[in-house]
Amino acid sequence: METALLINTSMLLTLAIITMPILLPLLSKSLQNTPTTITRVVKMAFLTSLMPMTLFMYSNMESTTSYWEWKFITNFKIPLSLKIDQYSTMFLPIALFVTWSILQFTTWYMATDPYPTKFFSYLLMFLIAMLMLTLANNLFLLFIGWEGVGIMSFLLIGWWQGRSEANTAALQAVLYNRIGDIGLILSLAWLASTLNTWEIQQTTPHTQTPTIPLLGLILAATGKSAQFGLHPWLPAAMEGPTPVSALLHSSTMVVAGIFLLIRTHPMLTNNPTALSLCLCLGAISTLFAATCALTQNDIKKIIAFSTSSQLGLMMVTIGLNLPQLAFLHISMHAFFKAMLFLCSGSIIHSLNGEQDIRKMGCLQKALPTTTSCLTIGNLALMGTPFLAGFYSKDLIIENLNTSHLNTWALLLTLLATSFTATYSLRMTLLIQTGYTRTSSVTPMNENNQMIINPLSRLALGSIMAGLLITSYMPPTKTPPMTMPATTKTAAIILTILGIILAMELSNMTQTMTQPKQNTCSNFSTTLAYFNPLIHRTSSTNLLNGGQKISSHLIDLSWYKKMGPEGLANLQLMMTKTSTTLHTGLIKTYLGSFALSILLMLLSTLNLN
Amino acid sequence: MNPHAKLIFSLSLIMGTTLTISSNHWMMAWIGLEINTLSIIPLISKSHHPRAIEASIKYFLVQATASTLILFSGMINAWLTGQWDITQLTHPTPSLLLTTAIAMKLGLAPFHFWFPEVLQGSSLTTALLLSTMMKLPPITILFLTSHSLSPTLLITLSIISTALGGWMGLNQTQTRKILAFSSISHLGWMTMIIMYNPKLTLLTFYLYSILTTTVFLSLNTTKTLKLSTMMTSWTKAPALNTTLMMTLLSLAGLPPLTGFLPKWLIIQELAKQEMTPMAVTMAMLSLLSLFFYLRLTYYSTITLPPNSTNHMKQWHINKATNPSIAIFTSMSILLLPLSPMILTTI
Numbered sequence: 010m011e012t013a014l015l016i017n018t019s020m021l022l023t024l025a026i027i028t029m030p031i032l033l034p035l036l037s038k039s040l041q042n043t044p045t046t047i048t049r050v051v052k053m054a055f056l057t058s059l060m061p062m063t064l065f066m067y068s069n070m071e072s073t074t075s076y077w078e079w080k081f082i083t084n085f086k087i088p089l090s091l092k093i094d095q096y097s098t099m100f101l102p103i104a105l106f107v108t109w110s111i112l113q114f115t116t117w118y119m120a121t122d123p124y125p126t127k128f129f130s131y132l133l134m135f136l137i138a139m140l141m142l143t144l145a146n147n148l149f150l151l152f153i154g155w156e157g158v159g160i161m162s163f164l165l166i167g168w169w170q171g172r173s174e175a176n177t178a179a180l181q182a183v184l185y186n187r188i189g190d191i192g193l194i195l196s197l198a199w200l201a202s203t204l205n206t207w208e209i210q211q212t213t214p215h216t217q218t219p220t221i222p223l224l225g226l227i228l229a230a231t232g233k234s235a236q237f238g239l240h241p242w243l244p245a246a247m248e249g250p251t252p253v254s255a256l257l258h259s260s261t262m263v264v265a266g267i268f269l270l271i272r273t274h275p276m277l278t279n280n281p282t283a284l285s286l287c288l289c290l291g292a293i294s295t296l297f298a299a300t301c302a303l304t305q306n307d308i309k310k311i312i313a314f315s316t317s318s319q320l321g322l323m324m325v326t327i328g329l330n331l332p333q334l335a336f337l338h339i340s341m342h343a344f345f346k347a348m349l350f351l352c353s354g355s356i357i358h359s360l361n362g363e364q365d366i367r368k369m370g371c372l373q374k375a376l377p378t379t380t381s382c383l384t385i386g387n388l389a390l391m392g393t394p395f396l397a398g399f400y401s402k403d404l405i406i407e408n409l410n411t412s413h414l415n416t417w418a419l420l421l422t423l424l425a426t427s428f429t430a431t432y433s434l435r436m437t438l439l440i441q442t443g444y445t446r447t448s449s450v451t452p453m454n455e456n457n458q459m460i461i462n463p464l465s466r467l468a469l470g471s472i473m474a475g476l477l478i479t480s481y482m483p484p485t486k487t488p489p490m491t492m493p494a495t496t497k498t499a500a501i502i503l504t505i506l507g508i509i510l511a512m513e514l515s516n517m518t519q520t521m522t523q524p525k526q527n528t529c530s531n532f533s534t535t536l537a538y539f540n541p542l543i544h545r546t547s548s549t550n551l552l553n554g555g556q557k558i559s560s561h562l563i564d565l566s567w568y569k570k571m572g573p574e575g576l577a578n579l580q581l582m583m584t585k586t587s588t589t590l591h592t593g594l595i596k597t598y599l600g601s602f603a604l605s606i607l608l609m610l611l612s613t614l615n616l617n
Numbered sequence: 618m619n620p621h622a623k624l625i626f627s628l629s630l631i632m633g634t635t636l637t638i639s640s641n642h643w644m645m646a647w648i649g650l651e652i653n654t655l656s657i658i659p660l661i662s663k664s665h666h667p668r669a670i671e672a673s674i675k676y677f678l679v680q681a682t683a684s685t686l687i688l689f690s691g692m693i694n695a696w697l698t699g700q701w702d703i704t705q706l707t708h709p710t711p712s713l714l715l716t717t718a719i720a721m722k723l724g725l726a727p728f729h730f731w732f733p734e735v736l737q738g739s740s741l742t743t744a745l746l747l748s749t750m751m752k753l754p755p756i757t758i759l760f761l762t763s764h765s766l767s768p769t770l771l772i773t774l775s776i777i778s779t780a781l782g783g784w785m786g787l788n789q790t791q792t793r794k795i796l797a798f799s800s801i802s803h804l805g806w807m808t809m810i811i812m813y814n815p816k817l818t819l820l821t822f823y824l825y826s827i828l829t830t831t832v833f834l835s836l837n838t839t840k841t842l843k844l845s846t847m848m849t850s851w852t853k854a855p856a857l858n859t860t861l862m863m864t865l866l867s868l869a870g871l872p873p874l875t876g877f878l879p880k881w882l883i884i885q886e887l888a889k890q891e892m893t894p895m896a897v898t899m900a901m902l903s904l905l906s907l908f909f910y911l912r913l914t915y916y917s918t919i920t921l922p923p924n925s926t927n928h929m930k931q932w933h934i935n936k937a938t939n940p941s942i943a944i945f946t947s948m949s950i951l952l953l954p955l956s957p958m959i960l961t962t963i
Contacts (some may be wrong), residue, residue, distance in 0.1 A: 580905065584784045591730060591785065595675050598730040601680065605727050606686075606717050609770065613713055 010265065012068050013245040019060035020093055020144075026054040027140065029232035030133055044119075047129040048112040051136070055105035065098040066481045073146050073210070086204060092209070095482065096271060096336055100143050103340050106470065107260050107347045108136055110463035114351050115252040117459035128168065132256060135161035139261045143268065145594065147207040148197055151269065153195065153581045155233070158262045160188045165257060167250040178245035187240040189232015189266070196225035213275040223283035226273055226295055227290070234266030237294040241540050243317050244301075247309040251354030254309060259316050259350055260343035264345055267323045267335055274332040285415065288328025292418035292425075297537065301429035303435070304533040307364050311436050315390065316346055317504060318425055324397045326405050329412055334487045336471030337399035337478065342475050345389040345397055348467035352383040355460050359453040371445040375453050380441045382464045389471045391504050392426070400475035401424075404488060406500040407436060411489040430507030431514075438515045618663050618781050629656035630750060637754035643691025644700045647684055647822075650722070650754055654680045657751060661739045672738025676747075679721060679731040685913075686718035703758065706765045715758075716766050722755040726778040731806050732798025733785075733797040741748075741842075744793055745833040748800050749826040756807070763815045771808050776898060778805030790844045792836055795909060796829065799868060802906045809899060810883045813890050816963045821879035824952070828876055830866050831945040835861045838938050847913065848922035854938065857918075860946045862918035868951050869910035870903060875952035878959070 030047050033040040064070065075090035112132065119125050138157025145151040159182075167179035199222040200207055230236065235243040246258050257263070270277065270287070275286075277283050295318045302314035319342050326335040328492055357364055373380045385396070393404040408425065409419050455461065495502075532538075569575070637649030654677065663671040691713040695701050697708045706712050717728065724732035738742045759766075781926055782802030789795045803825045811818045835857055836842075839850040851858045867874035872881075880903070887896040916922070952959070 327878060580784065580787065586788045587781060587784045588788045591733070593734060595678060595731070598675075599678065601730065602679075602682070602717075602728055606714070609713055609717060610710070613709060613767070 012064060012070050013072055013176055016061050016070060016072060016093055017074055019057060019064070020091070020098075020101075022059040023054050023105075024049060024140065024144075026057055027133070027137055030130070031137070042126050044116045044125050044129045047126075047133055048109065048116060051105060051109045051112055051133075055102060055109050058105050058354070061093060062098045062102050065093070065095065071095070075146075081284065085201065087149050087207065088147065089150065090146040090208070091144040092377025093144070095333075095440045096268075098143050099336070099340060099478065099482065100268075103343055103474075104136070104139065104143070107343050107467070108132070108256060110466050111255050111347060111351065113356065113459055114255075114463045117457050117611070118252055118354055119250065119310055128165075128250075128252075131161060131165055131168075132252070134460065135165065135262070136258065139265070142265055146209060148193075148200065148209065148273075149207045152193060152197065155190070155229075155265060155269075157232075158265060159183065159190075162186070162246070162257050162262055163180070165253040166246050167325060168250055168253065169248075172248070175248040178242070178248040181240040181245050185235075186232050188239055189229045192225040192228025192232065193269075194225075196222040209272055209275075212273065214279070217279050218276045218283075220280060220282050223277055223280055224286075226269060227275075227283060227286055230266030230270050230324070231290065232325070233269075234263050235294075235317050236266075236321065236324055236543075237297050238290075238291050240294065240298070240317060241536070244310050244313045244536070247307070247313050249348055251357065253308070254313070255347045255350035255354070256389050258313065259346035263316060263320055264323070264339045264342075267320065267327065267339060270324075271332040271336055272325045274327075277327070278330060282331060284328050286328075287324055288415055288418045291321045291328055292379040292415075292421040293321070293327075294318070294324060295425040296421040296428070297321075299425040299432065300533050301536045302432040303428060304530055305432075306354065306367055308366055308436065308440070309350070309364060311366075311432060312346070312349050312353060315349075315429065315432070316342075318429060319390075320348070321425070322402070322405060322422065325409065325418065328418070329405075329408055329414065331405075331408060331486060333482070334401065334404055334408065337482070338405065339390075340478055341397040341401045341475055344467055344470040345386040347381055348464060348471055349386040349390070351460075351464055351467065352379050352386065355379045355455055355464070356383075359455065360447055360451050363447065368446050368448075370443045370447065371441070373441040375419065375445075376455050378461055378464060379455050382468045383441065384437060385468050385471055387437055391430045391433055391507075392500055393504075394501070395475070397471045397473075397475040400479045403500050407489055407492065407497065410496045411492050414593045423499065426500060427507035427510070429502040430504040431511045434508050434511035435515065438511070458517045464484075477576045489597070618659075622659070622915065626656045626660055629653075630746070634750060634754055637923070638757045641703050643688065643695070644702060645687045646703060646754075646758060647691070650680075650684045650687065653751060653754060654684065657743075657746065660743050660746065660787075661735070663743070664740060666738075668738040669740075670738075672735045675731045675738075676735045676813045683718045683721035686714055686721070688951065690714035690718060703761050706762045709767065712765050713767060713770065715762060716770055719755045719759050720774055723752055723759075723804055724801055725774045725808060726781040726801060727774075729778065729781065729801050733794045736797040737791055739793075740834055741793070741837040745830060745837075746806055748796065748833070750828050752800075752804075752822070757816065758816075759808075759811060760815050760819060763811045766812065768812045771812060772895065775807075775809040775903070776895070776907050778802065778808065779902040780805075780905075783902050783908075786909045789909070792841055792843060792847065792913075795913065799906060799910075800829065802903065806879065806883055806903075809895065810886055814886050817879065817882055817886060820959065820963050821883065824875060824879050827945055828949045829866060831864045831942065831949045832868065833862070834942045834945065835864065838942065839941040841917075842918055844913075845882065845922075847916045850917055857938065857942070858918050860950070862914045863950045864946060865910045865914050865917075869907045871907075873953050875945055875949050878953055878956050882960075883936065916946075 027050070030042050032052050034042055071092070071094040073090055073092050079087040079089070082089065112129065115129070115132070116125075119128055135158060135176040138154045138161060140154075141313060142151055142154025142158065145154060163179045163183045166182055167175050190547040197207065199219075200212060203219075204212060206212070232239045243258060243263065245255055249257075277287075298314045298317035298321060302311050302318065305311045305314060319338070323335045323338050323342075326332075326338060356369065356372065356376065356379060359372075359379075360369065363369065371452050378566040394403075406422070409422060412419075438556040458505045633649045633652030633656065634651070636652065637646050640646045640649060642821065658677055661676060662669045690706075691701060691703075693714070693924050694708060694711040695708055697711070698705065701728045702920050706715060721728040736747060739747060744760050781834075782800075782805060786795055786798035786802070803821065807818045807821045807825075810821070838857055839846075839853045841847045850861075863874065867876035870876045870880040880900075884896045884900065887893070887899075
């Protein structure tokens with residue numbers, strides 16, 4: 010009894026602490042926010058959220074609490090209900106921890122910004138929406154959180170709104186997310202009309218779920234989690250400040266799509282079509298993103314494509330029918346990806362805004378903490394044994410290798426794994442080693458507690474989190490116990506191969522001549538020509554088609570030609586013809602009379 | 618014209634019409650028609666204008682041919698059936714000949730070519746006589762023989778008449794020719810219904826005569842012979858101009874004016890007889906004539922002409938307005954509510 014009370018109360022307390030900075034300034038003029046207060050609030054919320062996490066680990070108690078019901082249609086219940094289960098209790102502390110670190114970093118990063126408090130408030134509002142998404146028990150509340158994170162993403166990407174690229178990127182993010190939302194609304198509509206509920210517990214079917222709502226959910230995940238087809242917004246979202254990239258586009262928002270699929274997993278389980286779709290989509294996404302990351306020269310874009318690739322991997326895991334493993338990867342990925350972004354933010358500020366890795370080098374000596382954390386993050390990303398990434402990534406690849414599913418998806422994923430190692434090592438080599446290629450005068454200084462504390466916390470998390478979380482989360486499905494040695498070590502072997510490849514390639518680039526262009530590198534650099542092809546053609550076709558239908562077809566053809574003008578022209582033709590027939594000559598008239606009579610007589614005689 | 622001559626011609630007109638209407642022998646019908654023809658020829662050529670002479674000659678030629686054909690068909694009927702009764706025209710060949718002859722007499726398409734030119738050549742009052750009085754005997758004969766005429770031929774003639782009346786009227790600027798084509802259209806409506814309900818033919822004819830009389834007399838007052846004169850007729854008799862507009866719209870067949878009554882009843886009768894496509898066709902073709910009636914109302918009443926007159930009302934009026942215009946105008950605008958009474962008395 011007390012456990013239930015404690016778990017609910019502590020969860021509500023966490024939420025209350027988080028929403029305080031939004032509510033209190035509205036009540037009194039003297040209770041305004043500052044960046045420090047918001048950071049402290051999030052730290053407090055993190056510490057409070059450890060309570061439900063430990064309670065859950067101790068007692069394995071899950072609860073669903075319903076606070077209010079929106080009585081808007083008589084027989085359709087839309088309650089405000091929160092689900093406290095393994096996913097939400099584990100995700101909440103991790104998200105709050107990462108957010109706390111990012112906010113602490115932001116107080117240094119955005120110090121020269123004219124509106125820091127507004128920035129922090131935006132980040133906080135985003136966090137509230139994300140938590141709502143995570144805790145939601147019905148798809149309606151999840152949709153509210155979904156839209157909330159979308160809007161905050163738009164506002165945050167376009168933070169430097171004087172920059173037109175930032176505005177375009179924000180718009181791109183919103184549009185691609187919207188296309189995904191169509192899928193989510195489709196599923197909501199199908200569920201409401203067929204199962205009369207939006208609660209996730211009531212959607213578990215006995216037999217196979219029809220494919221349509223699942224397609225909707227997969228479309229939603231494709232939009233939000235930047236799978237192939239709706240992916241261009243994620244690299245473009247790097248126009249926002251680095252804290253935004255760290256929080257939204259690496260740890261929390263982009264995993265919302267995968268999280269949706271994890272939550273609605275009971276519906277997906279027994280539909281092999283949907284599962285294969287997830288598998289293949291994830292495989293394509295992961296390989297595509299990894300290929301594009303190979304030739305990028307902007308740090309943030311490399312990390313963005315790396316995020317995209319890991320999201321593809323999570324989708325592959327969903328396709329393998331392993332939601333808990335996908336969640337595990339989400340948790341691990343949050344740590345090291347946020348850390349990678351924060352390191353890149355520190356580097357960018359130290360080099361006075363330089364983001365091109367070709368103009369960096371030998372930063373290992375100048376920025377030791379930052380680059381060490383960068384190395385730790387990259388190693389974790391590659392799946393180095395016993396760092397955070399290993400526990401989830403290696404398990405995924407083992408499951409993939411021992412499953413009876415699509416070999417092609419398997420091959421793509423393995424290839425992407427080795428590419429991960431390649432681009433990570435390329436990034437490391439170009440930034441941290443070699444001769445320095447930066448400009449001579451740089452404001453390099455990382456001796457700020459505001460930088461070092463978050464980075465070291467996240468580094469600690471990247472190292473320890475794997476062991477800690479897997480020790481306390483028992484697996485829901487049986488992991489593969491035995492497999493041949495090569496299968497077991499496949500991930501490591503491929504990673505090492507990728508590393509060797511990267512080192513070989515970097516040895517070849519000692520001279521500074523322009524690299525020769527060939528098809529493969531062009532393909533990678535231009536992101537498979539996806540952006541110009543799709544962005545131009547779809548808008549041109551839509552606008553042209555619209556103009557043709559409305560102007561040509563409706564206005565000019567139906568309303569003018571088929572209507573008044575056309576009819577009038579016809580009558581005019583007849584009038585002119587008949588006027589010329591009336592010649593005025595009586596002989597012609599009498600002759601026509603005679604001819605008519607003759608014709609009539611002949612026709613009636615023929616009839617008789 | 619010499620008043621004595623005028624008297625003789627008018628009385629002969631009346632006598633000829635009466636003779637034909639009340640006859641049941643083909644001979645008597647033909648005699649009446651011939652007396653009509655002969656007495657109206659001098660009336661047409663009264664003004665000795667070359668146009669009038671040409672009109673009278675055209676009229677004579679066509680009408681003579683038509684009368685001959687009527688007598689010929691009566692004769693063939695007598696040969697084949699042995700009797701001269703008008704109502705017993707049983708054989709198809711004489712009935713076909715009779716139909717064409719009546720068409721020629723009335724001015725139904727494709728035998729209508731003479732009608733606009735004859736109307737154009739005569740004065741407005743003579744044109745009135747030609748449109749109303751001279752059509753009465755042939756319509757009577759049509760009424761009497763309606764049960765034995767070929768429906769196909771009648772429908773064909775009526776549709777072509779309505780269509781041609783509409784199309785030709787669009788291209789005219791002389792008011793007499795416009796009224797000629799309006800007459801042809803109305804004759805088309807009359808001929809359409811004659812095989813199903815001949816009484817409606819007579820009703821249409823009576824109402825059409827009233828309407829046309831009104832229009833002709835109004836135009837006579839303001840001496841409007843062309844469209845450009847029509848634009849400045851509002852200065853001569855403003856009230857008459859307004860009622861002329863209503864009369865023209867009544868001719869067009871717009872409810873709630875009188876001219877709507879025949880069209881409504883004809884369409885109802887056709888629908889009852891499962892002839893809905895015909896009804897739709899006739900209604901559509903009447904839209905053409907509606908256009909030129911509207912054009913007339915536009916020019917006479919609704920718009921002001923670009924050539925402005927420099928006075929509001931002419932101070933010197935030539936002739937007093939015919940008092941019968943008032944009666945005819947009232948009848949042509951306001952008779953629709955009396956339609957039950959009209960139906961029961963027809």
